[in-house]
Amino acid sequence: MSTTTLTETDLDEQVERLLTHVLDDASQRARQFGPRYVLLWREIERSVRGGKRFRSAMVLRTHAGLGGDLREAAVAVACGFEMLHTSFLVHDDLIDHDTVRRGQPNLAATMRAEVLGAGHGSEQALRWSEAAAVLAGDLALSQAHRLIGGAPVPAELRDALRDLLDETLLVSAGGELADTAFGLGLEAPTLEESLLVAESKTAMYSFRAPLRAGAVLARAPRAVLEELDGLGRLLGRAFQLVDDLLGVFAPEAETGKSNLSDLREGKRTPLILHARTMPVWAELADHLGRPDLDQATAAHLRRALARSVAPAMVQDAVGADLGQISARLADGALPPGAAAVVSSVAAQIGAALDDVARHIEEARCPPA
Numbered sequence: 001m002s003t004t005t006l007t008e009t010d011l012d013e014q015v016e017r018l019l020t021h022v023l024d025d026a027s028q029r030a031r032q033f034g035p036r037y038v039l040l041w042r043e044i045e046r047s048v049r050g051g052k053r054f055r056s057a058m059v060l061r062t063h064a065g066l067g068g069d070l071r072e073a074a075v076a077v078a079c080g081f082e083m084l085h086t087s088f089l090v091h092d093d094l095i096d097h098d099t100v101r102r103g104q105p106n107l108a109a110t111m112r113a114e115v116l117g118a119g120h121g122s123e124q125a126l127r128w129s130e131a132a133a134v135l136a137g138d139l140a141l142s143q144a145h146r147l148i149g150g151a152p153v154p155a156e157l158r159d160a161l162r163d164l165l166d167e168t169l170l171v172s173a174g175g176e177l178a179d180t181a182f183g184l185g186l187e188a189p190t191l192e193e194s195l196l197v198a199e200s201k202t203a204m205y206s207f208r209a210p211l212r213a214g215a216v217l218a219r220a221p222r223a224v225l226e227e228l229d230g231l232g233r234l235l236g237r238a239f240q241l242v243d244d245l246l247g248v249f250a251p252e253a254e255t256g257k258s259n260l261s262d263l264r265e266g267k268r269t270p271l272i273l274h275a276r277t278m279p280v281w282a283e284l285a286d287h288l289g290r291p292d293l294d295q296a297t298a299a300h301l302r303r304a305l306a307r308s309v310a311p312a313m314v315q316d317a318v319g320a321d322l323g324q325i326s327a328r329l330a331d332g333a334l335p336p337g338a339a340a341v342v343s344s345v346a347a348q349i350g351a352a353l354d355d356v357a358r359h360i361e362e363a364r365c366p367p368a
Contacts, residue, residue, distance in 0.1 A: 012060070015082070023044070040139075043132075046107075047107055055078075056082050060075070063217045063218050073157075073217055080145075083144040088176075090106075094130060101257060149161065160216045175200025189268050191273050208228075214341075228334070234321045235321075245360070265289065284301055303366065325342065329343055
């Protein structure tokens with residue numbers, strides 16, 4: 001095992017230790033407010049623990065790849081992005097009325113079940129779970145601010161990190177609000193607007209910001225920051241397009257979230273926007289957006305979509321974004337260490353795209 005791998009492993013462990021310290025400290029302080037507040041913090045911790053840590057990994061690997069030496073700060077900022085991710089997930093589930101996350105009841109569903117189990121009514125339990133989800137997301141966001149804004153760095157870097165966090169929240173919230181408006185039918189998005197939402201909602205906080213944070217901590221020059229920003233946009237858009245396809249075609253056991261949710265919502269993803277312009281729309285129009293959509297009807301919709309060219313158009317768009325990333329990396333504008341981080345993430349998205357192709361084929365030709 002190389003020294004670099006050992007260093008990366010050690011930093012990953014430091015992220016876990018710091019997250020544990022932050023969450024344990026909050027849980028201890030929560031005890032004075034009673035067992036339900038403790039339960040809320042346990043659910044926040046469960047949400048944090050379930051992540052794949054690729055955002056924190058991007059912060060750490062980019063910082064190291066650019067020769068950064070602020071390891072303690074990089075760990076704190078990496079933890080901050082994990083807390084930010086948790087905040088967004090909890091609030092996103094609340095907005096979408098989802099009850100499952102990573103194959104298990106999510107925070108709101110767990111809080112609701114506890115109240116129902118105590119003998120209270122369903123309306124009380126629903127309102128309680130919604131309040132808990134709002135507060136839990138806010139608490140996780142507060143910890144993100146504390147970790148990123150309080151990282152031990154010189155004043156000019158602290159200001160840059162705070163500005164980055166501010167921009168991340170502004171852009172991500174704007175994307176979420178637009179996505180909600182599209183889902184409710186308040187606005188009818190064009191394909192370009194739908195792609196912009198993907199960039200705003202996902203690319204900013206999951207790719208652009210972690211890459212830039214690592215580069216800021218490494219005191220990278222402006223040209224490197226700008227190149228990482230452009231690559232982060234492409235990574236985020238490709239990731240979201242793949243995620244949209246998985247959300248329709250992949251089984252819940254694989255993704256850990258409902259494969260009915262987007263269909264029941266009638267979510268205006270690029271997949272659906274393409275389908276609206278095709279003959280397949282006649283088979284979809286009466287069922288997309290039905291809150292009572294069942295699995296049998298959903299399977300019919302997936303089969304119809306899979307037999308159209310709509311999924312292939314989205315897959316081609318992902319391939320084009322990954323191709324742009326590869327070409328830009330080949331240009332050599334990034335130092336090798338940072339280029340390796342981007343290349344690794346792109347490869348993971350490419351592997352997920354292969355999984356999408358398999359699921360689409362299974363939907364197109366289901367077993368007898």
